[in-house]
Amino acid sequence: MFSGAQISLYPMTDDFVGVITSALGALDPYRNQLRIETDDISTLLVGPLEVLFPAMRDLFSAAARSGKHCVLSATISRGCPGEPDDAICDSFHFEGPVAPLAERQATALAAVQDAPDIGVFSVAQLSLYVLGQGNHMDEIYGCIDFLKQSGTFEKSKHFATKLNGDTGALFATLEQAFCRFGSPQGHVAIDLTVSANSPSAR
Template sequence: MVVPVTTTRDAARGTDSQTDPGPVAPAARMTPSQYGVGARFTLSVYDSDYVRIILDALAAADQAGLTIETNDISTFVGGPEQRVLDFLREVIAGAAGSGAHLSAAILLSRGCPGELACELPAGVAALGAAPVELAATGVRARAHWSLYPLLDGGATGDHMGPIYAAIEDARAAGVVAGSDHFATRLDGDLATVLATAANGWIGVGALVQHVTTHLTVSVNSPSEITE
């Protein structure tokens, strides 16, 4: 089920949608919304009481300072990196507290070109951000994680270097459980899994102007875990 939320006003910009970022700002003053920072998110709860579970999780999550838009397919969450990840953590952990099996499909994107046009000063390749920090949830999560640097100099760019570095950071965090087709498998506290993927995305984003990362997160699965 698509997370059923209503649009709230982005406190930082006073607009209803990240798709209208307004005039391009100098890099020193560019907001996360103007740089295209956000998530696209779908939460699926495999329980007959899924509507209540999702609505209760949303009601408990802090939406302050975020732009949130939903349609029949997925939900967009725009705002500073820390706030976006706080929101995702709170919603998923809240739903997981029901004990129901759930999955979350999360796409994080930052930079441009994409839906936005950025004008960075000469010599500035990308805009970084501080790593996110998420409080532990006590919820075990398993995830498939993929990272995509999208603007790194074309065919001659070092496509895999930033990806390998992010995976090594994930190993150091103790959440890498293996690799599957097209993805790295993560296993650990939900907060650590989300923060590891997000900080890989942020870290590569300090070097590469346009970066996306994708997570499929599973919680409370009845399937036997064998690896």
């Protein structure tokens, strides 16, 4: 399998370079488990999903601690048929047989309950795409049911679901949504936007 994310970090401040470069240090503990490639548009993170989501969480949390309005935009994908398998992406999430939907929802909820408290409040919206399988809507509806019970659910929107909470719980919710729904061998993608310190009134 190939799994990874194209991410872009946008601090809304004149010192955006300083915020970004300071936040990049949060990726240091993950560098030996991820392949990281940066260009002038985005940064590609390739690796196991149990590493990928904490890495994104810590990068975004470090930037948000600046107190500036920060946004993370990401396209996350696994199992794309156009990408070659890569051993660096092997993940414990896909070991063993696929459990029934209700069991996967319960496992996902337990993982969110065990998420660390990072101390950074954020909001997010995501759209989950389960591609290339006939029961894709069953998986999407199952994911939405999980999101509504996760403790991070805020509301449903056209084309997306809005979440809020501590970044620990938020990124744990995102990881579980991405890994527990859709075939382990199938192509699954998430379109994600995360925001912290927005000046907009909630």
